[in-house]
Amino acid sequence: MSNQSNPSVLIFDSGVGGLSVYQEVKLLLPQVNCTYLFDNEAYPYGELSQEVLIHRVDMLISNYLAENPIDAVVIACNTASTIVLPTLRKKHTIPVIGVVPAIKPASTIANKAVGLIATPATITREYTKDLVRSFSSDTHVEMLGSTQLVEMAEAKLRGREVCIEVLAQILKPLIGNIDVAVLGCTHFPLIKEEIAQVLGNKVTLIDSGEAIARRVQSLLKLEPGNVYKERQAIWSSARPSDESALNYVLKELGFSPVQCLRFPGV
Ligand code: DGL
Numbered sequence: 448m449s450n451q452s453n454p455s456v457l458i459f460d461s462g463v464g465g466l467s468v469y470q471e472v473k474l475l476l477p478q479v480n481c482t483y484l485f486d487n488e489a490y491p492y493g494e495l496s497q498e499v500l501i502h503r504v505d506m507l508i509s510n511y512l513a514e515n516p517i518d519a520v521v522i523a524c525n526t527a528s529t530i531v532l533p534t535l536r537k538k539h540t541i542p543v544i545g546v547v548p549a550i551k552p553a554s555t556i557a558n559k560a561v562g563l564i565a566t567p568a569t570i571t572r573e574y575t576k577d578l579v580r581s582f583s584s585d586t587h588v589e590m591l592g593s594t595q596l597v598e599m600a601e602a603k604l605r606g607r608e609v610c611i612e613v614l615a616q617i618l619k620p621l622i623g624n625i626d627v628a629v630l631g632c633t634h635f636p637l638i639k640e641e642i643a644q645v646l647g648n649k650v651t652l653i654d655s656g657e658a659i660a661r662r663v664q665s666l667l668k669l670e671p672g673n674v675y676k677e678r679q680a681i682w683s684s685a686r687p688s689d690e691s692a693l694n695y696v697l698k699e700l701g702f703s704p705v706q707c708l709r710f711p712g713v
Pocket of ligand 1: 460461462464465490491492493494523524525526527566569594597631632633634
């Protein structure tokens with residue numbers, strides 16, 4: 448382990464969505480030194496081919512791990528996790544934790560139907576269809592894939608308001624038809640209040656963030672410890688949009704300003 452009292456965890460996503468998972472990890476394990484890496488050059492992942500996506504995630508994670516002591520990797524992206532985990536786990540000996548849609552807990556509590564809100568890619572993945580077949584055979588799962596919602600979350604994190612009318616238009620197929628909604632994209636907990644406002648208080652929203660934090664805890668065998676006080680690093684594969692607004696929020700979350708990666712091929 449890199450440092451017994453402050454283990455290092457690399458959290459990865461296409462954009463800022465993985466920060467929702469980061470927040471859960473820090474809530475449970477404040478002693479962890481989290482490095483955040485995001486592939487904004489290839490964002491949005493929900494619109495990429497599987498081959499390109501696997502290649503990008505493999506290249507970025509493997510290059511980073513080759514140069515830095517890391518104890519565990521969290522692929523804080525449903526779109527990537529539903530296809531890249533076998534490749535990464537074959538190559539690396541440290542734990543690689545993925546985030547996949549929380550269909551199982553959702554269907555346990557649903558009386559009516561489950562809504563899966565994810566990226567256009569996640570709702571078509573075999574992995575997702577298997578989750579539904581295995582854990583929700585008795586409860587209908589209505590799938591809704593949207594990149595516009597991902598963009599709304601990116602904008603909100605940079606201080607821009609979510610337009611409730613536009614959100615209601617996107618979520619229209621689910622309104623009144625479900626009692627549990629799975630936030631199957633790590634960007635969506637960032638606009639959870641707005642989604643709740645549109646779907647109404649009879650709909651329970653579920654995401655995977657807390658479960659991932661518990662998985663990190665169990666795989667690294669950690670007890671809650673003292674807060675890691677240093678500023679943590681955040682890396683992007685291209686210059687981020689609206690960088691100063693982004694850095695302002697990142698500072699609040701405990702990061703130093705975004706740095707751009709200099710790997711060959713990126
Ligand atoms: N945050 C990602 C997810 O959980 C993907 C967003 C995107 O780049 O399309 O699926």
